[in-house]
Amino acid sequence: MLPRLTVERARQQLxxxxxxxxxxxxxxxxxxxxxxxxxxxxxxxxSYRAYIDLLTQ
Known part of the structure; x- marks a missing residue:
């Protein structure tokens, strides 16, 4: 999963x-x-919070 997404990106992937x-x-x-x-x-x-949290530690 990417750390950022839009509904359009989710639509395309799904x-x-x-x-x-x-x-x-x-x-x-x-x-x-x-x-x-x-x-x-x-x-x-x-933003995918788990990734962002890991990257900002």
């Missing part, structure tokens, strides 16, 4: 629709696995 990929990313966010880092409503970017 070979699914944008709404399905968006729902999957939202689940990851609710679980605290990814963190939204742009503060935007569109074109959001998420």
């Amino acid at each position: 070979h699914t629709t944008f709404p399905t990929a968006n729902a999957a990313v939202q689940v990851l966010e609710r679980l605290g696995i990814v963190l939204e880092v742009t503060g935007q409503k569109k074109n959001r970017s998420y």
